[in-house]
Amino acid sequence: MSIAQVALDTPLPRTFDYLIPAACPLGTEDIGRRVRVSFGRRELWGILVGLADRSELPPEQLKPLLSVDRVLPPLPASLLALARFAADYYHYPYGACLLSLLPPALKRPVTPRPPPAYAYALTPAGIAAAQRLSPRATAQRRLAAHLMAGPVAAAELSGLKTTLRDWLKRGLIAAVKTPPRSPCHFTPEVAPTLGRGQAEAVGAILAKTDHFAAWLLFGVTGSGKTEVYLRLIEAVLGRGRQALVLVPEIHLTPQLTERFRRRYPAARLVSLHSGLSDGERYANWLACLNGGADIVLGTRLAVFAPLQRLGLIVVDEEHDPSYKQMEGLRYSARDVAVWRARQAGVPVVLGSATPALETWLNAQQGRYRRLDLPERAGAAALPEIRLVDTRTDRPRQGLSAALLAALEENLSRGAQSLVFINRRGYAPTLLCNACGHVTTCPRCAAHLVLHRQKGGFRLQCHHCGLTRPPPPSCPECGALDLRASGQGTQRLEETLAERFPEARILRVDRDSVARKGRFAAVRDAVHEGEVDILVGTQILAKGHDFPRLTLVGVVGADGALLSADYRAGERLFAQLMQVAGRAGRGGDPGRVLVQTAYPHHPLYQALVRHDYPAYAAQALAERRAAEFPPYVRQAMLRVDARSDEAAQAFLEAARALALELAQGVTVFDPAPALLARVANRSRWQLLTQSRSRSRLQAFLAAWVQRLRDLPASGLNWILDVDPLEF
Numbered sequence: 001m002s003i004a005q006v007a008l009d010t011p012l013p014r015t016f017d018y019l020i021p022a023a024c025p026l027g028t029e030d031i032g033r034r035v036r037v038s039f040g041r042r043e044l045w046g047i048l049v050g051l052a053d054r055s056e057l058p059p060e061q062l063k064p065l066l067s068v069d070r071v072l073p074p075l076p077a078s079l080l081a082l083a084r085f086a087a088d089y090y091h092y093p094y095g096a097c098l099l100s101l102l103p104p105a106l107k108r109p110v111t112p113r114p115p116p117a118y119a120y121a122l123t124p125a126g127i128a129a130a131q132r133l134s135p136r137a138t139a140q141r142r143l144a145a146h147l148m149a150g151p152v153a154a155a156e157l158s159g160l161k162t163t164l165r166d167w168l169k170r171g172l173i174a175a176v177k178t179p180p181r182s183p184c185h186f187t188p189e190v191a192p193t194l195g196r197g198q199a200e201a202v203g204a205i206l207a208k209t210d211h212f213a214a215w216l217l218f219g220v221t222g223s224g225k226t227e228v229y230l231r232l233i234e235a236v237l238g239r240g241r242q243a244l245v246l247v248p249e250i251h252l253t254p255q256l257t258e259r260f261r262r263r264y265p266a267a268r269l270v271s272l273h274s275g276l277s278d279g280e281r282y283a284n285w286l287a288c289l290n291g292g293a294d295i296v297l298g299t300r301l302a303v304f305a306p307l308q309r310l311g312l313i314v315v316d317e318e319h320d321p322s323y324k325q326m327e328g329l330r331y332s333a334r335d336v337a338v339w340r341a342r343q344a345g346v347p348v349v350l351g352s353a354t355p356a357l358e359t360w361l362n363a364q365q366g367r368y369r370r371l372d373l374p375e376r377a378g379a380a381a382l383p384e385i386r387l388v389d390t391r392t393d394r395p396r397q398g399l400s401a402a403l404l405a406a407l408e409e410n411l412s413r414g415a416q417s418l419v420f421i422n423r424r425g426y427a428p429t430l431l432c433n434a435c436g437h438v439t440t441c442p443r444c445a446a447h448l449v450l451h452r453q454k455g456g457f458r459l460q461c462h463h464c465g466l467t468r469p470p471p472p473s474c475p476e477c478g479a480l481d482l483r484a485s486g487q488g489t490q491r492l493e494e495t496l497a498e499r500f501p502e503a504r505i506l507r508v509d510r511d512s513v514a515r516k517g518r519f520a521a522v523r524d525a526v527h528e529g530e531v532d533i534l535v536g537t538q539i540l541a542k543g544h545d546f547p548r549l550t551l552v553g554v555v556g557a558d559g560a561l562l563s564a565d566y567r568a569g570e571r572l573f574a575q576l577m578q579v580a581g582r583a584g585r586g587g588d589p590g591r592v593l594v595q596t597a598y599p600h601h602p603l604y605q606a607l608v609r610h611d612y613p614a615y616a617a618q619a620l621a622e623r624r625a626a627e628f629p630p631y632v633r634q635a636m637l638r639v640d641a642r643s644d645e646a647a648q649a650f651l652e653a654a655r656a657l658a659l660e661l662a663q664g665v666t667v668f669d670p671a672p673a674l675l676a677r678v679a680n681r682s683r684w685q686l687l688t689q690s691r692s693r694s695r696l697q698a699f700l701a702a703w704v705q706r707l708r709d710l711p712a713s714g715l716n717w718i719l720d721v722d723p724l725e726f
């Protein structure tokens with residue numbers, strides 16, 4: 001073999017041939033190794049994916065490999081196959097796909113040295129100090145909670161650097177070399193007795209762990225899905241296999257990490273998500289590749305972790321839209337997880353209280369097996385959900401009299417409340433009272449959002465990032481009478497502070513927890529009872545366990561009912577069930593008040609009864625009648641260009657090609673995207689769909705090849721298979 005076939009991160013959908021220098025022979029065992037090559041005028045890292053005797057190119061056109069990375073172990077064949085599947089299914093260039101699965105550090109010209117494999121452990125003085133910490137020392141308590149089960153890799157403590165340095169200085173912790181299995185200072189947490197539903201679910205899945213099966217674990221919030229995962233993981237670890245656990249949200253990883261560590265102190269646990277520094281992510285990825293990880297916990301990108309002994313995949317909150325990558329390789333981590341489990345011959349468990357309609361239908365049609373957890377674990381009952389009719393109880397500054405009264409009452413009892421509004425900033429629009437003009441972004445087809453900052457108010461575009469001071473007068477009519485219209489988290493926080501001056505109010509949204517480690521501090525403050533009223537966006541809705549929280553108010557939810565996106569209702573239902581599920585998890589019954597002008601809407605009626613199956617039945621009937629997914633398969637060709645005309649012309653040409661190729665595939669007309677302009681780029685799209693996935697796939701494969709020949713200067717196009725957004 002004298003030719004190396006190399007996958008490179010380029011838009012070209014093929015591999016590239018290089019000569020293997022005689023001085024560095026390569027064999028099939030080297031497939032998956034990193035190789036350095038020259039490409040055009042650049043040098044790139046690529047992956048060796050094949051060997052051949054000869055190339056289609058004449059020998060004089062072939063360049064030699066520059067070097068071979070023999071330090072990093074070759075990527076496992078299963079990972080190369082996974083990349084191949086993703087590239088084929090999403091019609092994305094194989095090389096670009098494969099390279100995008102590697103940690104960013106591996107694409108740098110100089111390979112970084114992974115951070116030393118040391119860990120931190122409590123010293124005897126530290127163990128004593130950990131048991132005397134005041135409840136207010138939240139950061140220190142978090143650090144102690146991490147370490148109490150034994151040494152923890154440095155990379156896992158990245159959010160706690162200041163405290164870490166302080167404890168090192170005081171001799172409370174010491175750096176140790178990571179032992180293969182860590183000793184434990186504390187007795188591991190004792191597993192609780194399983195409820196009947198949990199025991200049945202665990203039994204059913206464990207009866208079939210040695211081959212592929214896709215399970216839908218359908219359990220209301222608080223029904224103990226995590227305990228089911230923990231039991232399954234225990235069984236998998238016991239057989240010397242690895243467990244991969246996906247969660248939708250970075251902020252959930254520390255919480256789960258702590259829980260897993262308390263239960264399985266000896267297991268080697270690593271996390272993988274985009275919140276890690278390059279070095280940490282590389283170190284953790286390397287631990288996966290070297291077989292030094294037993295449990296991998298991460299967000300969507302972790303679905304591609306290089307694991308050789310995979311025994312189980314769990315996708316928690318499988319319905320969550322964040323599992324879909326919205327740029328580059330537009331994969332769904334849930335769908336890739338199911339494919340990967342099939343490839344590895346292991347079970348995959350999809351957990352949710354509000355499954356994606358796709359998943360629900362898959363379970364109805366027998367492709368997935370459904371297991372129900374119908375009750376909340378322990379004594380906790382489901383919260384009572386009440387609709388507040390805003391046509392009769394008109395909100396003032398966003399808050400109805402009923403919600404204010406409930407907040408007041410909860411406050412007097414010393415219980416915690418949460419006001420949920422899915423809009424960050426102060427107010428969604430700045431409005432001219434004289435002529436009705438709304439300030440819009442000059443670069444996007446979107447309103448500017450009013451934010452309050454230290455120096456006063458700023459207008460901010462949530463799509464392109466533009467910020468500017470509010471105009472002194474209306475740019476349209478010159479009137480000075482401009483006012484903030486509508487509610488955002490900041491304004492609700494302000495209103496609540498005026499109404500309840502004695503209450504401790506904490507706002508939690510993307511702006512307030514942008515800094516690393518900030519979210520953990522919020523969580524601790526809530527746990528320690530240092531907060532009376534939380535005001536927050538969906539960041540708070542996902543999976544967090546706040547035992548003292550007994551009241552949830554929902555503000556401004558109706559917007560989603562009027563959305564042009566047919567999935568908006570599904571997302572709203574899931575979000576409201578999830579946020580309602582935050583209430584009353586500690587034993588005190590919870591209450592949820594939803595402000596709406598449409599109390600008779602079937603979505604709200606199903607919500608009040610906690611009846612996901614009823615909601616799903618009605619939503620699926622609508623989807624079937626309208627020929628929407630999951631009854632059809634879709635692919636969207638998305639374009640952004642300098643002008644509407646350029647985008648439209650490209651899509652018209654693409655449509656003409658599609659019509660030649662389409663058999664059993666419907667090709668729609670080009671249309672502007674819902675958000676039709678972002679950062680001065682016009683965004684258009686062309687939808688194709690079919691009842692048959694294989695027909696659509698065959699069509700897309702042929703179509704993409706032809707699309708690559710269309711003139712496309714100055715515009716970007718990408719195919720989005722199974723699109724989630726419009």
Ligand SMILES: [Zn+2]
Binds near residue numbers: 432435436474478
């Ligand atoms: Zn005006």
Ligand SMILES: [Zn+2]
Binds near residue numbers: 441442443461464678
């Ligand atoms: Zn903008």
